[in-house]
Amino acid sequence: MHPPPGGKRQKTLRRLRIGRQNPGRAGPGAIGVKVANAAAALGMKVVGFDPSMTVEAAWQLSSSAARAASVDDLVSRADILTLHIPLNNHTRDTINAARLALMKKGATLLNFSRAGVVNEADVCAALESGHLHTYICDFPSNALAGQPRAIALPHIGASTEEARKTAPSWWRNRCATSWKTATSATRSISPT
Structure with missing residues (x-):
């Protein structure tokens, strides 16, 4: 049986008119x-920030995409923010309480980069306050499991055909490097 119109379930659902959304792309x-490009093809007004974009990537990007001046500018303009950035010392906690506060009330955040580029505690607080409407990622965690507007999908980045082809050589190289490091460390501490 379906809940009555205006019932609790209907209040948690939200319809989006895709063409009126402003997606932000970081990465x-x-x-x-x-x-x-997919968002632009759907009629969305795309804004992006990428301080290290290559000329080749720029040539492939839709000419309708606008450039944000900074990460703060990007998050303040986006209705839907997608993250495509590597995790390193400069990008850790890129999305934190301060940047979540800059986002439009009711915005959606999609993180398919790495878990650490988003401060999970800050995201949970923004979800609980209602400022952030939805968080979607592929990094399930106990904190997100209790959030009704968080969607955590399994991470399948290594499940692509390309990853299946390159994984054996990557692991072989990784093991060889680890073995060399371990044996040289053992030699340096072994009594002679």
Whole structure:
């Protein structure tokens, strides 16, 4: 049996008119460009920030995409923010309480980069306050499991055909490097 119109379930659902949304894209590379181009093809007004965009990536990007001046500018303009950035010392906690506060009330955040680029505690607080409407990622965690407007999908980045082909050589190289490091460390501490 379906809940009555105006019931509790209907209040948690929200319809989006795709053409009226302003997606923001943070991050370089082929995936970020493909996401931006797909959004533009749907009639969305795409805005992006990428301080290290290559000329080749720029040529592939839809000419309708606008450039944000900074990450703060990007998050303040986006209705839907997608992240496509690597995790390193400069990008850790890129999306934190301060940047979540800059986002439009009711915005959606999609993180398919790495878990650490988003401060999960700050995201949970923004979800609980209602400022952030939805958080979607592929990094399930106990904190997100209790959030009704968080969608955590399994991470399947290594499940692509390309990943299946390159994974054996990557692991072989990784093991060889680890073995060399371990044996040289053992030699340096072994009594002679």
